[in-house]
Structure formats: structure tokens, C-alpha cells
Amino acid sequence: MSRTLCAVILVLIVLHQDNWYWNDGRLVFGFIPIGLFYHACLSIAAAVVWWWATKYCWPTDSYLAAEEESR
Amino acid sequence: MTQLWIILGYLALLLILGLFASRFFRGTSSDYMVASHTIGPFLLLMSIFGTTMTAFALVGSSGEAYEEGIGVYGMLASSSGIIHSLCFFVLGIKLWGFGKRYGYRTQIQFFRERLESSGIGLLLFPILVGLVIPYLLIGVISSGVVIQNMTAGAFPKLFATESPATSGGIPTQWGSLLICLVVLIYVFLGGMRGTAWANAFQTMVFMLLGIVTFGVIANKLGGQASLWENLRVLGEAIPAEKATRTDMSKMKFFSYLLVPLSVGMFPHLFQHWLTAKSAKSFKLPVIAHPVFIMIVWVPCVLIGVWATSELVTIPPALRSRPNAILPFLVNSQAGPVLGGFLTAGILAAIMSSLDSQFLCLGTMFTHDIMGHYFDHEATDRRELALARGFIVIIVVITYLLSLLKPPSVFALGVWTFSGFSALTPLAFAALYWKRLTKWGAYASVLAAAASWGYFFSDAVGKAVQAGNPEPIRTYSLEVTLGGETYEVMSVAAIFLASVIAMVLVSLVTKPPGEETLKKFFS
Numbered sequence: 001m002s003r004t005l006c007a008v009i010l011v012l013i014v015l016h017q018d019n020w021y022w023n024d025g026r027l028v029f030g031f032i033p034i035g036l037f038y039h040a041c042l043s044i045a046a047a048v049v050w051w052w053a054t055k056y057c058w059p060t061d062s063y064l065a066a067e068e069e070s071r
Numbered sequence: 072m073t074q075l076w077i078i079l080g081y082l083a084l085l086l087i088l089g090l091f092a093s094r095f096f097r098g099t100s101s102d103y104m105v106a107s108h109t110i111g112p113f114l115l116l117m118s119i120f121g122t123t124m125t126a127f128a129l130v131g132s133s134g135e136a137y138e139e140g141i142g143v144y145g146m147l148a149s150s151s152g153i154i155h156s157l158c159f160f161v162l163g164i165k166l167w168g169f170g171k172r173y174g175y176r177t178q179i180q181f182f183r184e185r186l187e188s189s190g191i192g193l194l195l196f197p198i199l200v201g202l203v204i205p206y207l208l209i210g211v212i213s214s215g216v217v218i219q220n221m222t223a224g225a226f227p228k229l230f231a232t233e234s235p236a237t238s239g240g241i242p243t244q245w246g247s248l249l250i251c252l253v254v255l256i257y258v259f260l261g262g263m264r265g266t267a268w269a270n271a272f273q274t275m276v277f278m279l280l281g282i283v284t285f286g287v288i289a290n291k292l293g294g295q296a297s298l299w300e301n302l303r304v305l306g307e308a309i310p311a312e313k314a315t316r317t318d319m320s321k322m323k324f325f326s327y328l329l330v331p332l333s334v335g336m337f338p339h340l341f342q343h344w345l346t347a348k349s350a351k352s353f354k355l356p357v358i359a360h361p362v363f364i365m366i367v368w369v370p371c372v373l374i375g376v377w378a379t380s381e382l383v384t385i386p387p388a389l390r391s392r393p394n395a396i397l398p399f400l401v402n403s404q405a406g407p408v409l410g411g412f413l414t415a416g417i418l419a420a421i422m423s424s425l426d427s428q429f430l431c432l433g434t435m436f437t438h439d440i441m442g443h444y445f446d447h448e449a450t451d452r453r454e455l456a457l458a459r460g461f462i463v464i465i466v467v468i469t470y471l472l473s474l475l476k477p478p479s480v481f482a483l484g485v486w487t488f489s490g491f492s493a494l495t496p497l498a499f500a501a502l503y504w505k506r507l508t509k510w511g512a513y514a515s516v517l518a519a520a521a522s523w524g525y526f527f528s529d530a531v532g533k534a535v536q537a538g539n540p541e542p543i544r545t546y547s548l549e550v551t552l553g554g555e556t557y558e559v560m561s562v563a564a565i566f567l568a569s570v571i572a573m574v575l576v577s578l579v580t581k582p583p584g585e586e587t588l589k590k591f592f593s
Contacts, residue, residue: 031306
């Protein structure tokens with residue numbers, strides 16, 4: 001796993017601990033509490049990170065390549 | 072009665088799917104256990120998602136939100152979106168490669184060869200099976216309870232009970248039996264391919280029904296002309312303490328991040344990873360899993376917090392049973408047809424986990440015990456017969472255990488996840504750390520088991536003292552740092568014990584041989 005990916009995952013984990021919205025009850029779009037909206041956005045951010053990881057940090061182990069070729 | 076017909080119709084559809092899948096069965100044990108490594112990205116995504124999401128994703132999420140507020144999404148769902156995909160990416164792809172190259176069907180086969188130790192299998196086997204069984208029991212018992220609640224009133228004279236919420240409903244033991252039989256039939260006939268197809272179908276069912284239920288309930292509760300207006304009215308009615316995390320411990324929230332690591336050691340998920348057609352098949356599951364979690368969880372969490380508002384009247388008898396909130400709202404707001412479909416959706420979520428667990432336990436008994444110790448020269452035909460035989464035995468045993476109705480089995484949920492989480496560092500180390508030794512692995516497993524046992528017995532003691540199983544479910548540790556006391560999940564201590572033991576013992580014992588290192592790290 002690349003160092004960049006480790007760092008990005010660490011950032012996601014830090015962002016997950018959103019102490020800044022802990023006691024904030026504002027509604028986003030008039031119906032969704034901001035704490036819930038933030039974490040829903042974090043789920044989308046996680047998907048984007050994983051898309052990036054599958055594109056740029058795909059494992060390069062030789063045995064995986066061999067298994068792909070043997071198909 | 073409408074609900075019952077919809078449930079029966081859904082189960083019949085599932086059986087037809089199982090029979091159809093069996094027509095593609097190639098007759099080999101590899102096809103039965105890992106679908107001959109032919110599952111592509113879409114089926115892999117749906118089957119993995121269906122396996123990791125249980126009925127808790129629908130019923131438990133709304134119930135927990137009713138009790139704890141919106142914080143449950145961050146604690147249980149967005150954390151899983153990050154950590155589950157991490158495990159698929161970091162563990163799943165590599166293990167798929169080794170599984171395909173060396174013919175593994177179970178985790179224990181991999182650990183035995185990587186750690187040059189037959190004994191590690193003997194240590195891991197009872198622990199893995201022991202952790203899967205409560206998980207299975209929760210599914211089997213829940214299915215009976217759901218069917219009874221949702222068919223209440225269908226047979227008022229035949230199945231009368233004292234509670235009006237269940238009177239006239241199909242008795243729990245019959246509902247559980249029906250679900251066990253349906254799952255057994257399609258797993259027995261279709262093996263892993265049938266399981267993957269059924270999981271994909273069931274995942275689509277429970278995702279779609281979750282969204283429909285959300286829209287219908289919002290429109291009924293809000294009482295306004297449009298869905299948008301209804302959402303605004305309901306949003307504004309959420310009590311402040313449920314719209315924030317005022318009552319939630321920050322450290323507990325943080326330490327909960329370790330719980331989703333459990334997927335790294337789920338034996339049934341390992342088997343699903345092995346079904347992939349290629350390493351590239353993992354891309355879609357890795358990317359889409361967090362979004363799928365969001366699609367299922369956000370509507371359920373909102374329904375749970377709406378139920379705490381003044382716009383909704385929850386009967387006093389249900390206030391202490393949060394898992395009954397969603398079925399109650401569906402029954403009272405959406406009528407019997409949607410009620411029937413939602414029941415099918417909940418059963419879909421339950422069965423999409425049960426099938427994989429039954430199949431993986433059958434595979435483990437066949438390979439890790441029979442094949443390894445007694446039946447080295449088993450033919451493919453015999454292996455297949457053994458696996459099917461074991462699956463039947465496991466289903467029968469699980470059903471019989473469910474009849475005992477163990478009172479605290481639901482409280483065990485987080486404990487089984489904690490156990491698997493504490494074993495996940497071993498999987499990481501086995502793939503990425505050459506210096507991991509068999510003694511380090513033994514130390515890690517034993518430290519996890521001992522610390523898990525210590526905390527669990529403490530929780531049981533508190534439950535006995537309190538006279539109810541609640542302390543088992545809510546157990547946490549209090550850590551004092553710099554004069555402040557923090558609430559931490561016990562999984563943090565168990566995980567730490569497992570990692571420290573593994574690293575220290577590995578460093579002072581003989582490293583693995585050259586051949587092994589070449590096999591797994593070249």
C-alpha cells in the first residue's frame with residue numbers, strides 16, 4: 001500500500017471524528033441535520049478515495065499479474 | 072394475511088432462483104465452494120454488500136437512531152464505508168490471488184501454509200466457528216420474530232398469544248424453520264453460485280424497499296402536499312438532542328472505528344473474495360460499498376429520529392423495544408402491502424448473510440477438519456458430498472439452538488464483531504510482515520481470546536447483577552487520562568492486546584523459512 005494512500009486514509013479517519021459538528025443541530029436543505037449530512041458526504045468522499053486508489057495505487061504484485069494473465 | 076402471501080411469494084421466488092442457479096452448477100467442489108472463480112464485479116459487489124449488511128441495517132439502524140440520535144450513522148455506517156473498503160482493497164485482493172494460485176477455500180488453509188503450522192488451524196477453527204454461531208443465531212431468531220410480528224392477526228384463533236402485537240401471527244419457531252429451509256435448499260442446490268445470485272437479488276430487494284418505505288413514511292407523517300415539504304416539516308420536528316450527538320461519548324465514537332475491521336476476518340467474506348473472476352473484479356465493490364451503505368442507512372436513521380418527534384406517537388409498549396419502531400411505522404402508516412414487501416426486504420437482509428455463513432461453515436468442516444486430518448485423498452465427488460452433509464447438519468444444529476431462545480444472544484452482536492476485529496491484525500501481518508512467526512500468531516490469537524474472555528465475563532457479571540442482558544450490549548471501559556475519564560469500547564483493548572502480543576513474540580522467535588517467504592512475498 002503506497003504512503004500516499006496511507007496518508008489519505010488517515011485524513012479520512014481524522015475527518016470522521018468531526019468534533020466540530022458534535023453539538024450543531026442546524027438543518028441542511030431544511031431537513032437533514034448537519035451531523036448526518038456531513039457523514040453522508042464522508043461516505044461519498046470515501047468512495048472517491050477508493051476510486052482514486054483503484055486507479056493509482058492498484059497492487060502491482062507479480063503473482064496477481066500472473067493470475068490475471070492465466071485467466 | 073396480505074403480508075403472509077407476499078412473504079411466501081418472495082420465498083418462492085428465491086427458491087426458483089436457487090433452482091435456476093443449480094442448472095449452471097458444474098458438479099465440482101470448486102464450483103460449489105467458490106463458484107470456480109467466475110464472479111464478476113457487479114455480482115461480487117452485490118453479494119459482498121448483502122453478506123456484510125444484516126437485518127440490523129434496516130431495523131437496527133432506525134432503532135438505534137430512535138435511541139441515540141443521528142450519531143449512529145457516523146459510529147456504525149460512515150466508519151464502515153471507510154474500513155470495509157480498506158479491508159477489501161488491502162486484504163481481499165491479495166488473499167484472492169493466493170487463494171487462486173494455491174487452491175485455498177478457507178482462511179485456515181492460508182494461515183496453515185503461511186505460518187508453517189498445522190496447529191494454528193486447530194486454534195483458529197473453534198474460535199472462528201464460535202464467533203459465527205451467535206451471528207447465525209441472531210439471523211435465525213430475528214427471522215422468526217419478524218414473520219410473527221408482521222403476520223399478527225392472520226390466524227387469530229390458531230396462534231393466539233397474550234400480546235396483541237404478536238397474537239395470530241405465525242409462531243417464531245415456524246417462521247425460523249421456514250427461513251432455514253429456504254436458505255438450506257438454495258445453498259444445498261446452488262452452492263456459492265446460488266448464494267451469490269440470491270444475495271445479489273436480495274440486496275436489490277432490500278435497498279429498493281428501504282427507499283420506497285422512506286418516501287411513503289415521510290409523506291404519511293409529514294401531512295403536506297409534496298415530499299420536499301414533508302421532509303422539511305419532519306426535519307424541523309427532530310428534537311435537538313437527537314439531531315446532534317450531545318449525549319454521545321467522543322472516545323466511544325472514535326473507538327468504534329475498530330469494530331468494522333471485523334470484516335477482515337469474517338470467514339464467509341473470505342470465501343466470497345475467492346469467488347472473484349479476477350483481481351479487477353474488486354474495483355467496483357471497493358468503490359461502491361460506502362455509497363451503498365449511505366443509500367441504505369441515511370433513510371433509516373432519519374426515520375428513527377423522526378419517530379422521536381412530537382409528530383409521531385409511539386405506543387408506550389414499543390418505547391423500550393427500538394427494533395420494533397420501523398415495523399410499527401410501516402404497519403401504521405403504509406398498510407399491509409408495503410408491510411408485506413418491507414418484511415420481504417428485512418428477510419432478504421437476514422438471508423443474504425445466513426446463506427454465506429452456512430456455506431462457509433460447511434466448507435471449513437470439509438477442508439479444515441475432515442480434509443486436513445481424516446480424509447486426505449478425498450475425491451472431488453466426496454468433498455462435495457461432505458460439504459453438503461455438513462451444511463445440513465449446521466442448519467439443523469442452528470435451528471435447534473434457536474429454539475432454546477438464548478435470552479442475551481442479541482446483546483452478543485458487538486462482541487462477535489469485536490472478536491473478529493481483534494483477529495484482523497493477524498491477517499494484515501500475514502500478508503505484509505515477513506517477520507510474523509507462527510508463535511507470534513499463536514500469541515496474538517491467545518491474547519485476543521483471553522482479553523475478550525476477561526471483558527465478556529465482566530459484562531456477563533454485570534448483566535447477572537442487573538437482572539437483564541443490557542450491560543452485555545452496552546459494555547464499555549472507562550479510561551482516565553490527565554484527570555479526565557473517557558468511555559472506550561472494549562474492542563480497543565482487545566485489539567491492542569492482540570497486536571502487542573503478535574509483534575513482541577514474533578520478534579523474539581525464529582522467522583519463517585526461506586521457502587515460505589518466497590511463496591508469499593516474492
